[in-house]
Amino acid sequence: MTHLAEEDMVMHYYQEAGDPARADAHLAECEECRRRFEDLSKTLQALTAVEVPERDEAYGARVWARLQPRLEADRERRPWWRTLAAAMTWPRLAIGGAAAVLLVAAFVAGRSSVQPPARTETVSAEAPSDDARERVLLAAVGSHLDRSRVVLTEIAHRNGGGAADISGEQATAADLVADNRLYRQAAVRNGDRAVAAVLEDLERMLVEIASSPSPASHDDLARWREQIQTKGLLFKVTVMGSRVRERQQDAVPPRGAAKTST
Amino acid sequence: MEASDLAVVARVKAGDHDAFRHLVERHSRSVFRLAYRLTGHEQDAEDVVQEAFLRAFREIRRFEARSSFATWLYRITVNCSHDLLRQRPRAGTRPSLDDPDLRVAAELADASAAADPMRELTSRRIDERVRAAMAGLSGQERSAFVMRHYEGLSIEEIGGVLNLKASAAKHSIFRAVQKLRRSLEPLGELKP
Numbered sequence: 001m002t003h004l005a006e007e008d009m010v011m012h013y014y015q016e017a018g019d020p021a022r023a024d025a026h027l028a029e030c031e032e033c034r035r036r037f038e039d040l041s042k043t044l045q046a047l048t049a050v051e052v053p054e055r056d057e058a059y060g061a062r063v064w065a066r067l068q069p070r071l072e073a074d075r076e077r078r079p080w081w082r083t084l085a086a087a088m089t090w091p092r093l094a095i096g097g098a099a100a101v102l103l104v105a106a107f108v109a110g111r112s113s114v115q116p117p118a119r120t121e122t123v124s125a126e127a128p129s130d131d132a133r134e135r136v137l138l139a140a141v142g143s144h145l146d147r148s149r150v151v152l153t154e155i156a157h158r159n160g161g162g163a164a165d166i167s168g169e170q171a172t173a174a175d176l177v178a179d180n181r182l183y184r185q186a187a188v189r190n191g192d193r194a195v196a197a198v199l200e201d202l203e204r205m206l207v208e209i210a211s212s213p214s215p216a217s218h219d220d221l222a223r224w225r226e227q228i229q230t231k232g233l234l235f236k237v238t239v240m241g242s243r244v245r246e247r248q249q250d251a252v253p254p255r256g257a258a259k260t261s262t
Numbered sequence: 263m264e265a266s267d268l269a270v271v272a273r274v275k276a277g278d279h280d281a282f283r284h285l286v287e288r289h290s291r292s293v294f295r296l297a298y299r300l301t302g303h304e305q306d307a308e309d310v311v312q313e314a315f316l317r318a319f320r321e322i323r324r325f326e327a328r329s330s331f332a333t334w335l336y337r338i339t340v341n342c343s344h345d346l347l348r349q350r351p352r353a354g355t356r357p358s359l360d361d362p363d364l365r366v367a368a369e370l371a372d373a374s375a376a377a378d379p380m381r382e383l384t385s386r387r388i389d390e391r392v393r394a395a396m397a398g399l400s401g402q403e404r405s406a407f408v409m410r411h412y413e414g415l416s417i418e419e420i421g422g423v424l425n426l427k428a429s430a431a432k433h434s435i436f437r438a439v440q441k442l443r444r445s446l447e448p449l450g451e452l453k454p
Contacts, residue, residue: 007436050392052298060287
């Protein structure tokens with residue numbers, strides 16, 4: 001007669017045995033196994049007697065009352081681009097967020113930074129996970145800030161005496177205005193005044209550059225240089241871009257890392 | 263009719279953060295119960311409840327409904343409990359009844375106030391021995407055992423919470439039972 005193994009008895013006690021009928025039949029005819037199973041059952045039943053302090057029906061409300069201020073404080077520290085991620089549907093992000101589909105491909109390939117993408121109207125048929133969406137969004141914001149920094153740098157370093165052809169910078173600035181508005185609105189919604197203020201200054205500058213005649217006059221160039229310097233706009237956009245890139249690198253899951261989502 | 267967990271999660275993800283309240287009110291008691299079983303201390307369990315819901319709120323955008331919200335929340339609770347147990351100093355910082363005289367005096371005082379003093383005393387002894395035996399389990403063994411024995415989760419659900427295959431979840435429960443039996447074998451005779 002083959003006796004029940006200890007592991008089989010434990011699983012039988014918890015009604016997780018692969019063949020409960022066989023275990024029952026064996027216990028009915030084998031006194032030794034029956035005695036071992038009764039010992040096991042006694043110990044496990046004694047464990048069940050240990051009680052948990054009672055929590056009444058109103059406990060959940062008390063937990064919430066303690067938790068809510070912490071959630072509020074946590075929400076205030078939330079990065080502004082998360083508001084954008086939460087508010088935008090995937091197709092809108094794909095179109096308005098600077099070629100997100102191409103960026104997804106870049107992330108899937110494991111790159112932690114991406115080149116400024118060309119605008120595309122391609123829309124993904126399937127919504128990505130929230131993680132992927134945040135990574136795409138960070139890449140789009142990072143790319144936007146990089147391209148803005150290039151435009152500001154070009155304008156700030158035009159030191160020639162006369163008018164200058166800025167048609168390239170104008171085209172880029174015009175391309176950046178719509179996305180900048182979305183990002184600024186996200187920052188405002190999130191209550192991130194400092195970021196919103198920088199994006200507002202940037203937007204004004206981009207609109208002015210994009211809508212000026214080309215070649216730009218010496219006076220226009222001098223005025224823009226002064227605005228960029230006075231407001232520290234180039235510096236602020238560079239710092240914001242660095243922060244987004246850092247966050248972007250944090251958001252890329254390491255190879256082989258276990259996923260925490262479910 | 264109450265909205266399902268998934269419907270509430272969708273509202274929270276869409277920016278209705280106050281909807282999170284429904285999830286807190288619905289799951290607080292089970293989270294507390296699990297946390298208490300895992301930590302063995304009431305105040306630690308309260309801390310775990312707060313931390314687990316805070317972590318769930320922060321990470322809710324990662325929840326993709328491949329399991330139920332309750333299973334996901336259990337996983338967070340288990341992780342928070344393990345984190346707390348790792349951080350908790352071994353001894354000396356908690357009020358302790360390690361002094362044998364104090365301990366007996368306290369037990370007698372409490373037991374004499376109860377309706378059935380012997381039963382109360384026995385029950386208290388069992389609680390202490392079980393707590394000590396549970397402390398001898400690894401985090402994974404303790405979690406698997408608590409979820410099966412006290413919470414009645416299936417092997418599959420336990421595997422989901424602990425990221426284990428069913429066979430590994432079963433083995434964790436078995437190892438836990440083996441260790442507990444070694445520590446508590448005469449306990450069956452003490453059943454109150």
